[in-house]
Amino acid sequence: MSLYQVQKLIYQLNRDPRQRERYAAERDAVLAEYELSDEERRALVAPDIGLLYVLGVNGQLLMHFAALHKIEWTDYLERMRQGLKQHGQVREGVYAATGYEGVESHDARLKKEREAR
Amino acid sequence: MPLVYCGACSHAPGITARAERADTQTRQALQGALQRMGDDIRATRPDAMIVVAAEHFANFFMNNMPAFAIGMADSYEGPIEDEAFLRIKRTTVPGNKALSRKLIERVMQTVDVAYAEEWKFDHGISVPLHFLTPDYDLPIIPANINCQGPPLTPLKRAWAFGEALRAAADALPERIALVATGGISHWPATPDSGKINEKWDREFLARWAANDREALLSYSDAEIYRDGGQGGFEIRTFIAAAAAAKGAKGKIEFCEPVPIFAVSCTVARMQLAA
Numbered sequence: 001m002s003l004y005q006v007q008k009l010i011y012q013l014n015r016d017p018r019q020r021e022r023y024a025a026e027r028d029a030v031l032a033e034y035e036l037s038d039e040e041r042r043a044l045v046a047p048d049i050g051l052l053y054v055l056g057v058n059g060q061l062l063m064h065f066a067a068l069h070k071i072e073w074t075d076y077l078e079r080m081r082q083g084l085k086q087h088g089q090v091r092e093g094v095y096a097a098t099g100y101e102g103v104e105s106h107d108a109r110l111k112k113e114r115e116a117r
Numbered sequence: 118m119p120l121v122y123c124g125a126c127s128h129a130p131g132i133t134a135r136a137e138r139a140d141t142q143t144r145q146a147l148q149g150a151l152q153r154m155g156d157d158i159r160a161t162r163p164d165a166m167i168v169v170a171a172e173h174f175a176n177f178f179m180n181n182m183p184a185f186a187i188g189m190a191d192s193y194e195g196p197i198e199d200e201a202f203l204r205i206k207r208t209t210v211p212g213n214k215a216l217s218r219k220l221i222e223r224v225m226q227t228v229d230v231a232y233a234e235e236w237k238f239d240h241g242i243s244v245p246l247h248f249l250t251p252d253y254d255l256p257i258i259p260a261n262i263n264c265q266g267p268p269l270t271p272l273k274r275a276w277a278f279g280e281a282l283r284a285a286a287d288a289l290p291e292r293i294a295l296v297a298t299g300g301i302s303h304w305p306a307t308p309d310s311g312k313i314n315e316k317w318d319r320e321f322l323a324r325w326a327a328n329d330r331e332a333l334l335s336y337s338d339a340e341i342y343r344d345g346g347q348g349g350f351e352i353r354t355f356i357a358a359a360a361a362a363k364g365a366k367g368k369i370e371f372c373e374p375v376p377i378f379a380v381s382c383t384v385a386r387m388q389l390a391a
Contacts, residue, residue, distance in 0.1 A: 004179060011178050015197065015237070059306025059347075060173035060265060067202045073135065080308045094267060094347040100309035106376040111140070 003056050003092055005034040006044065010061040013068060020068070049076060050083020056092030120286045121161035122294035123362045123387040125325070125355050126154060126249075128170065129300055130240040131378035133204045133247060138377045150371035150384040151248035154296075157386065158249060163294035165213050165256040167220070167282060168242050169358060171264035171299045171351040175239035183231035184270040185278050187224065188259040189217040195238025203240060205247050210238065213256040216291055220258065223285035228278050245298045262357060264299065264350040272334045275353035279360025286361075297358035299351030300380040302344065309346070311376035317344045318381040319372065321352060325385065326367035328359050348380070355385075362387035 009031070012019045023030050031041055043051040049066050057065075066076040080097070090096040100106075136144060158166065175197045177183060191214045196205050214234075221232050236259050238246075246253065262278060263270045270278075286293040301321050302314035324332040333356050341349040359367070371384040 008178065008180070011174050015175065053307075058174070058265070063306040064198065064202075067199045077308055077310060084308065094342065094350075095307050097308045098304065098312070098346070100304070100312040103311040103376040106311055106313075107140070110374060110376070 002035050002037055002040060005036055006040050006052070006055065007057055007061055009034050009044070010057065010065045014061065014064045048083070049079040050081075051087055053080040053083045053095070054087040054090055056090055056095070058093055059095045118287070118290060118292050120283055120295055120361060120389060121163050121292045122158050122296075123358055123365070123389055124154060124158075124295075125297040125299070125358045125383065125385045126151060126245055127300060127378075127380050127382045127384075128241045128244045128298035129303070129305070129378045129380045129382070130198065130203055130244060132244055132382065134202055135377050136204070139375050143373055143375055147371060147373065147375070147382045148248065151245070154370065154384050154386070155249040155251075158294050158296070161294060162292055163255060164291040165216055165258055166250070166294040166296060167258045167260055167286070168245065169260045169262065169279075169282070169295065169297040169354045170241035171354050172241055172261040173239050173265060175237045176233060176235070177261065177263070179266050182263055182266050183261070184263050184274065185228060186231040186233050186261045187217060187221050188212060188236040189221060189232045190214055190234050190236060193236050193238055193257065193259060196243035197237045197239045198243075203243065205243050208253060210246065210253050211256045212258065216256070216289070217258050219289055220282070220285045223288055224278070224281040226281070227284070228274070228281040230278070241298055245296065249296065262353045264353050269338060269350055270353060272336065272353060272356055275356045276330065276334060276360040279357035280363075282357065283361040283363055295358060295361050297354035299354040300348045301352060301355070301383065302346055303348030303380045304346035305348045305379050310379050312346065313374040313376060313379070313381055314344055315374045315381055318374070318383075321355070322369050322372060322383065322385065325355055325359055326369055328362060328364060328366055328387070330359070333359055358387065362389060365389050
């Protein structure tokens with residue numbers, strides 16, 4: 001597993017505009033600078049947000065990698081859900097999914113509680 | 118001067134990034150509470166404000182992760198996030214290198230803190246400042262506790278850091294304010310984003326307001342992860358603020374769960390002796 005290397009690449013892309021430019025212009029050369037498994041390289045290139053999530057990429061890195069690819073918030077969340085369906089539970093790290101009713105249902109419940117007060 | 122202000126607030130990126138998707142009344146109430154917090158801070162006429170944040174890999178990564186860090190520069194750039202995503206314009210925020218250095222030298226007497234002459238703000242600092250000091254006219258001294266990359270800074274050390282910041286601020290002639298930022302329970306940037314354990318949050322804030330050291334430090338990381346999610350690890354910043362209040366009690370000015378913002382949005386203040 002080279003999750004550390006995947007996260008390092010994403011961290012450097014998030015932080016450094018020049019690395020982003022390089023990644024856009026010569027992606028393979030940038031990727032070659034990190035020790036990545038084939039699965040990780042494929043997930044980054046696609047980009048397969050769902051698989052990156054399941055591999056254990058920290059959400060605070062992954063959400064910006066998604067934004068870099070112009071993936072909107074709701075779509076980002078949906079891609080992670082699809083990733084769980086396709087690849088199973090998160091394999092590493094502290095960003096595992098634990099189950100949630102969803103924002104709409106949660107909002108409706110809170111609204112009822114507010115009205116009852 | 119003794120610390121002039123000590124408080125805590127949320128920093129969730131959704132507060133700005135997804136503002137219009139929250140219930141209008143709740144959003145306005147939150148923004149009002151944050152703006153009042155800014156007014157309260159200004160009323161104490163601070164020379165600088167320490168922001169104890171929970172960084173999200175804007176500056177520190179698992180190649181060299183400090184348990185604690187304090188910025189030591191005359192200016193900082195932020196937010197690092199995509200401006201269109203966070204909806205906060207990237208800007209340069211004033212710091213105070215000389216004052217940072219004096220604080221760091223004192224903090225180091227009891228806590229091994231890393232210093233950083235470069236520091237990019239992420240939402241952990243930029244979202245609070247957007248409301249608290251929208252003109253960016255108050256020098257900021259960023260501080261960080263590792264709440265993100267395990268092994269994490271132990272809670273009792275977060276307390277020690279708060280005590281050290283207080284002792285350092287008290288020993289200097291400048292008027293220093295301190296604001297901690299973070300979420301209580303949350304599962305941010307996961308498919309569960311929006312999940313909030315409101316009961317756990319209110320219990321934590323009750324302990325914080327009572328400034329009950331033993332109760333604040335009694336959580337294990339396994340319990341926090343179970344009940345408060347990985348975002349709950351950020352209670353470290355609140356704990357540091359409680360320690361910096363040196364026994365003062367707190368008041369929860371605002372606390373409402375807002376799922377689309379992914380946290381119980383919170384504004385709280387320690388009632389320091391005048």
